[in-house]
Amino acid sequence: MRFGKKGKLSPRYIGPFKILARIGERAYRLALPPDLDRVHNVFLVSMLRKYLSNFSYVLRHEALDLLPNLSYEEVPVQIMDCKVKVLRRNKEIGFVKVLWRNHVIEEATWELEEEMRQRYSYLF
Structure with missing residues (x-):
């Protein structure tokens, strides 16, 4: 399964990330974790969702073993x-x-x- 074309993240929600800067009218640069350093960090507004903080909801962010072509093996x-x-x-x-x-x-x-x-x- 790939993170989409040309190293971009897939549209599926994978975690809350801090917005670093606004680029143009419709794009944002995100602060991605070190294990996603090979993924392009600029996204269109349509791909992002507002995060409403809820302390009872804990997100699991598991590190993926990415291959050089930004894919991983489904098991x-x-x-x-x-x-x-x-x-x-x-x-x-x-x-x-x-x-x-x-x-x-x-x-x-x-x-x-x-x-x-x-x-x-x-x-x-």
Whole structure:
């Protein structure tokens, strides 16, 4: 999974960062942590969300092991559910719901069972 094109962060919210400077009318320079030093630190306003401080809410910021091309390997942690989809011609396709490392339960995805058995046989 990449942080987007040309080293920019993905639109998914990853943490609160301090705004260092306003650049033009629609862009801001952010103070990113040292582990994201290879990521471009200027973002359009449309990508940012206002942070309302709430002391009962604690953010988890886990360091990612980024490869030189700003990508990292997704690793499945466990299989949460499975289902079989029946197609028109009586063909059945198996799916499994996979929980990935560095993701919460709500972000689990449905993957093809056959493909997961080939790549990650230790989960079964």
